[in-house]
Amino acid sequence: MSPTxxxxxxxxxxxxxxxxxxxxxxQVATVNxxxxxxxxLVLLRSILLxxxxxxxxxxxxxxxxxxxxxxxxxASKRGYVGRKKEVDFLVAMNPETAKxxxxxxxxxxxxxxxxxxxxxxxxxxxxxxxxxxxxxVTPVCPDAKLRRLVRNMIYDGILARLxxxxxxxxxxxxxxQLGKKGRAVxxxxxxxxxxxxxxxxxxxxxxxxxxxxxxxxxxxxLIEGNTAAAIGCMMAGVTVVAWYxxxxxxxxxxxxxxxxxxxxxxxxxxxxxxxxxxAEDEIASLGMVxxxxxxxxxxxxxxxxxxxxxxxxxxxxxxxAESPAVIFDVQRVGPSTGLPTRTxxxxxxxxxxxxxxxxxxIMIIPHSVEECYTMAQDAFDLAEHFQTPVFVMMDxxxxxxxWMSDGFKYPDKPINRGKVLTDETLKKIGEWGRYKDxxxxxxxxRTIPGDGMPAYFARGSGHNARGQYSERPDDYVENMxxxxxxxxxxxxxVPKPVIDRQANAKIxxxxxxxxxxxxEESRDQLREEMKVETxxxxxxxxxxxxxxAAFIDAHERLYVIEQNRDAQALxxxxxxxxxxxxxxxxSVLHYNGLPxxxxxxxxxxxxxxxxxxxxxxxxxxxxxxxxxGE
Amino acid sequence: MAVRVNRxxxxxxxxxxxxxxxxxxxxxxxxSERIIDAFYDMGVxxxxxxxxxxxxxxxxxxxxxxxxxxxxxxxHGRMPSVGTGAMLANKKLIAxxxxxxxxxxxxxxxxxxxxxxxxxxxxYIIEDNGCYGLTKGQFSPTADLxxxxxxGVVNDLxxxxxxxxxxxxxxTFVARSFSGDKKQLLALLKAALAHRGTVMLDVISPCVTFxxxxxxxxxxxxxxxxxxxxxxxxxxxxxxxxxxxxxxxSTQEVRMHDGSRLLLKKLEEAYDPTDKITAMKRLxxxxxxxxxxxxxxxxxxxxxxxxxQLNLSDEPLATLPLEKIRPGREALDEIMESLR
Numbered sequence: 005m006s007p008t009x010x011x012x013x014x015x016x017x018x019x020x021x022x023x024x025x026x027x028x029x030x031q032v033a034t035v036n037x038x039x040x041x042x043x044x045l046v047l048l049r050s051i052l053l054x055x056x057x058x059x060x061x062x063x064x065x066x067x068x069x070x071x072x073x074x075x076x077x078x079a080s081k082r083g084y085v086g087r088k089k090e091v092d093f094l095v096a097m098n099p100e101t102a103k104x105x106x107x108x109x110x111x112x113x114x115x116x117x118x119x120x121x122x123x124x125x126x127x128x129x130x131x132x133x134x135x136x137x138x139x140x141v142t143p144v145c146p147d148a149k150l151r152r153l154v155r156n157m158i159y160d161g162i163l164a165r166l167x168x169x170x171x172x173x174x175x176x177x178x179x180x181q182l183g184k185k186g187r188a189v190x191x192x193x194x195x196x197x198x199x200x201x202x203x204x205x206x207x208x209x210x211x212x213x214x215x216x217x218x219x220x221x222x223x224x225x226l227i228e229g230n231t232a233a234a235i236g237c238m239m240a241g242v243t244v245v246a247w248y249x250x251x252x253x254x255x256x257x258x259x260x261x262x263x264x265x266x267x268x269x270x271x272x273x274x275x276x277x278x279x280x281x282x283a284e285d286e287i288a289s290l291g292m293v294x295x296x297x298x299x300x301x302x303x304x305x306x307x308x309x310x311x312x313x314x315x316x317x318x319x320x321x322x323x324x325a326e327s328p329a330v331i332f333d334v335q336r337v338g339p340s341t342g343l344p345t346r347t348x349x350x351x352x353x354x355x356x357x358x359x360x361x362x363x364x365x366i367m368i369i370p371h372s373v374e375e376c377y378t379m380a381q382d383a384f385d386l387a388e389h390f391q392t393p394v395f396v397m398m399d400x401x402x403x404x405x406x407w408m409s410d411g412f413k414y415p416d417k418p419i420n421r422g423k424v425l426t427d428e429t430l431k432k433i434g435e436w437g438r439y440k441d442x443x444x445x446x447x448x449x450r451t452i453p454g455d456g457m458p459a460y461f462a463r464g465s466g467h468n469a470r471g472q473y474s475e476r477p478d479d480y481v482e483n484m485x486x487x488x489x490x491x492x493x494x495x496x497x498v499p500k501p502v503i504d505r506q507a508n509a510k511i512x513x514x515x516x517x518x519x520x521x522x523x524e525e526s527r528d529q530l531r532e533e534m535k536v537e538t539x540x541x542x543x544x545x546x547x548x549x550x551x552x553a554a555f556i557d558a559h560e561r562l563y564v565i566e567q568n569r570d571a572q573a574l575x576x577x578x579x580x581x582x583x584x585x586x587x588x589x590x591s592v593l594h595y596n597g598l599p600x601x602x603x604x605x606x607x608x609x610x611x612x613x614x615x616x617x618x619x620x621x622x623x624x625x626x627x628x629x630x631x632x633g634e
Numbered sequence: 635m636a637v638r639v640n641r642x643x644x645x646x647x648x649x650x651x652x653x654x655x656x657x658x659x660x661x662x663x664x665x666s667e668r669i670i671d672a673f674y675d676m677g678v679x680x681x682x683x684x685x686x687x688x689x690x691x692x693x694x695x696x697x698x699x700x701x702x703x704x705x706x707x708x709x710h711g712r713m714p715s716v717g718t719g720a721m722l723a724n725k726k727l728i729a730x731x732x733x734x735x736x737x738x739x740x741x742x743x744x745x746x747x748x749x750x751x752x753x754x755x756x757x758y759i760i761e762d763n764g765c766y767g768l769t770k771g772q773f774s775p776t777a778d779l780x781x782x783x784x785x786g787v788v789n790d791l792x793x794x795x796x797x798x799x800x801x802x803x804x805x806t807f808v809a810r811s812f813s814g815d816k817k818q819l820l821a822l823l824k825a826a827l828a829h830r831g832t833v834m835l836d837v838i839s840p841c842v843t844f845x846x847x848x849x850x851x852x853x854x855x856x857x858x859x860x861x862x863x864x865x866x867x868x869x870x871x872x873x874x875x876x877x878x879x880x881x882x883x884s885t886q887e888v889r890m891h892d893g894s895r896l897l898l899k900k901l902e903e904a905y906d907p908t909d910k911i912t913a914m915k916r917l918x919x920x921x922x923x924x925x926x927x928x929x930x931x932x933x934x935x936x937x938x939x940x941x942x943q944l945n946l947s948d949e950p951l952a953t954l955p956l957e958k959i960r961p962g963r964e965a966l967d968e969i970m971e972s973l974r
Contacts, residue, residue, distance in 0.1 A: 223974070224974070225970055225973035225974055226973060226974075227973050235966070235969060238961065239960055239961065239966065240960075241954075241956060241959035241960050242959075243723070243951035243952070243954065243959060244719060244722045244723055244951060246715075246718075246719065263969070267961040267965045268959070268961065270947055270958070273947065273948065274945075275945050275946060275947040275948065276944065276945050276946055276947060277947050277951065277954055277958050277959055278951065278959075279722040279944050279946060279951060281718070281722065281944075283715065283748075284744060284745065284747075284748040285744065287712060287715070287745075288712070288714075288715040288718075288744075288745055288748065289715075290715075291708065291709075291712045291714075291715025291716045291718075291719065291745070292715045292716070292718050292719035292722065293719060294708075294716055294719060295686075295706065295708075295715065295716035295717060295718060295719025295720040295721075295722075295723070296719035296720060296722050296723040296951075296952075297719070297723075298706055298716075298719075298720060298723075299684070299719070299720035299721075299723035299724045299727065299952055300723050300724060300950075300952030300953065301719070301722065301723035301724075301951050301952050302959070303719065303723070317709050317712075318709060318712065321708065321709050325706070411970040411973075411974075412966065412970060414963045414966050415960070418956055419956060419960070451704070452704075452952065453684045453703075453704035453720065453724065453727055454681070454682055454684075454704075454724050454726060454727050454950070454952070456681055459680075459681070459701075459702055459703055459704045459705070460704065460705075461685075461696070461697055461704070461705035461706070461707060462704075462705065462706045462707065463705075463706070463707035464707065464708070464709060465707065473697070
């Protein structure tokens with residue numbers, strides 16, 4: 005017996021003494037197209053129903069069927085919902101990846117697997133739970149064609165038994181997931197039971213991971229960011245939607261279609277109070293949005309990086325002709341086609357200045373499903389108030405994964421349609437010019453086709469304050485300066501940052517979007533493990549607000565934490581900030597396609613802070629466990 | 635002397651636009667004049683009209699007619715999407731888009747194709763001169779095989795026949811005319827205003843500066859000589875009685891959706907513009923002879939347009955009040971409950 009085995013035995017013994025309760029992650033490795041999504045969501049929801057804070061992340065291939073996919077569920081009594089780097093409990097269902105999945109586990113992890121894969125031979129420092137999935141599924145599912153789908157529910161049953169999830173909660177979650185499909189519910193329920201019974205009879209508990217009921221999830225909803233944004237759009241009164249399917253944004257428009265058909269049909273007439281058009285491409289999508297906004301609709305589109313690139317020319321037109329437009333960018337990994345099903349925050353720089361010439365755009369950045377909902381509403385108000393495109397910068401992690409959230413609040417204010425010329429205003433201002441800055445805020449009054457007010461000719465070519473074609477140098481400069489003034493005005497109207505100032509902190513974190521969860525957890529790690537206090541500035545919009553400079557001034561060193569290679573938000577800050585402030589900025593970057601995790605941030609920051617101990621946290625390579633197991 | 639007014643009491647002056655900046659003698663100016671005449675004669679309220687265009691000489695022209703109408707000069711080749719969005723927002727608007735042969739046939743062919751498929755209510759005019767005027771005379775995709783540039787360069791690629799393409803794609807009103815044929819163009823434009831759905835009107839409009847020379851197949855002289863009218867087109871709007879006698883044996887009547895009538899007088903051979911196969915065949919035949927078939931090429935007066943297919947509310951989407959576009963609290967509660 006090797007020393008590692010001894011160490012493992014000690015660890016095992018310790019594990020039996022030390023129960024790890026409500027603080028671990030489960031990874032399910034399957035083949036995409038095998039129906040594992042139902043099993044994974046049932047598992048996720050049953051943990052939620054236990055009152056334990058939980059999050060689920062799907063790491064899937066750009067493929068319809070047959071390639072590996074991993075679903076990670078994290079239970080966290082402290083409410084951490086960011087990705088946990090380490091997998092504590094593996095369900096290995098995919099023969100293609102099973103070996104590598106097992107080899108990369110940390111010592112002490114547990115593995116449920118199909119016994120035919122013989123994974124227990126690979127390592128001796130893990131807990132293995134083999135199960136004969138095919139044998140178990142046959143009696144519960146006589147129809148051979150359905151077995152492949154029902155088979156996955158067996159691991160839910162096994163996990164329920166091993167982790168301590170009440171089977172009735174799993175059944176409840178199953179009913180929620182499959183709804184009225186009675187036969188499917190019965191089949192899957194039988195599979196759950198078969199898994200449970202097998203585990204009870206054959207798999208004595210050997211790992212330290214347990215779930216125990218808590219009371220932290222009462223009233224919580226489980227929702228994807230794309231769905232949340234869609235509900236926000238509907239409540240914002242969107243009337244025209246033009247879109248082109250692209251991962252990871254498609255489900256935003258698809259769930260919007262579902263909700264609009266249910267809630268936005270006139271009762272009296274059965275007619276639609278909206279138009280949703282699947283356009284021929286992203287270019288046409290934005291063209292339709294611009295045309296619709298110009299003619300008075302609240303219009304939006306949703307896309308991802310490649311669509312943003314295509315929309316470049318139209319974005320410039322909307323900026324210069326001053327048409328509202330709401331564009332959701334559910335960011336994925338670029339450049340080019342990149343990794344279409346992986347997450348990133350890589351479109352900030354290109355979107356900020358999307359299009360040629362001196363063009364700049366408002367971006368707002370939600371970090372939660374709740375903000376997807378509220379910022380969708382903000383986006384329409386901002387777009388109409390400023391008569392310009394507004395980009396809602398989501399990402400795949402937020403858009404396509406399930407997040408726990410409080411229920412959304414009904415909007416408490418009417419919508420803001422911006423400066424639309426009325427007879428009254430016309431009397432007040434005397435002479436109207438489409439691009440005349442009568443209020444000094446850079447925002448001019450617009451008229452809308454068909455409203456009977458004076459007409460104008462919107463154009464992307466040079467124009468004067470009255471909207472007439474002009475190539476005069478002074479007209480051009482006056483107009484461009486007014487547009488710059490308008491952008492300055494926006495600073496005071498975009499969502500403000502959320503700031504957590506710690507009085508004694510020398511270090512400030514600056515982050516945005518889904519990095520939030522890893523940042524919060526990393527701050528706890530730094531405080532608890534290293535006694536390092538940090539403040540935190542969660543950026544929510546571009547242009548930056550005045551609070552940014554003040555936050556930088558209050559700290560010695562600032563870490564701008566982002567999920568891209570080129571420190572894109574930091575680059576944007578450099579354009580606004582004085583050299584003294586810029587010199588205080590450092591970067592923490594994460595761009596491997598997986599959601600950022602707390603440990604990576606903590607290690608990176610500690611290394612940059614000059615701590616030797618950073619090495620302690622570097623995970624031992626899994627191969628060490630391998631060789632030791634000879 | 636009383637000022638001349640149309641049926642809604644507006645003077646001709648109201649239908650005019652800014653002073654043209656196109657070349658003297660440009661066919662596009664003649665088309666603008668016919669648009670002014672047609673909208674005046676039909677008594678269209680300019681405040682309900684939207685003018686749309688892409689980029690190029692043709693796309694400048696909406697500034698030169700209907701000065702009291704809103705307009706949007708979009709980006710190159712992408713006017714159809716902007717027009718589509720505007721019509722979705724307000725289905726009570728009347729849309730007229732002006733494009734060119736480059737704006738449509740080259741950079742804009744994608745959006746053109748999908749506009750035709752959707753049957754959006756819009757009058758889509760191609761001011762077709764076979765060349766890029768604004769960039770000084772390069773060939774466009776409608777230039778005929780063998781046509782010659784001023785510099786002597788010969789076009790060796792086949793042309794796109796926008797009318798044949800539009801019919802193939804499902805357009806419901808396809809016509810071709812010549813900027814120099816006032817009578818035919820005016821009748822077609824009026825009929826276009828009476829049509830429900832997309833009107834695709836290709837108007838050969840010679841470029842006097844870059845494409846009006848010997849060897850060009852889009853010169854005034856060439857077009858006049860090779861114009862092959864399919865029929866003699868007369869338009870009788872719904873608000874007028876037929877005053878002329880016509881022989882039903884030699885004249886086909888097409889009833890428009892709004893009650894207007896198109897009278898198509900037979901020329902040498904009978905032609906039925908409601909038959910798609912006949913239309914495609916005739917376009918091929920005239921093209922083979924190096925001629926232009928002009929007049930109403932194809933019409934399908936009764937197909938639902940895009941907005942009808944979308945089952946839009948009677949009130950335009952743009953002006954729906956908040957209570958119509960924001961569901962109530964109970965809706966949000968129901969959604970939240972479904973997610974618990």
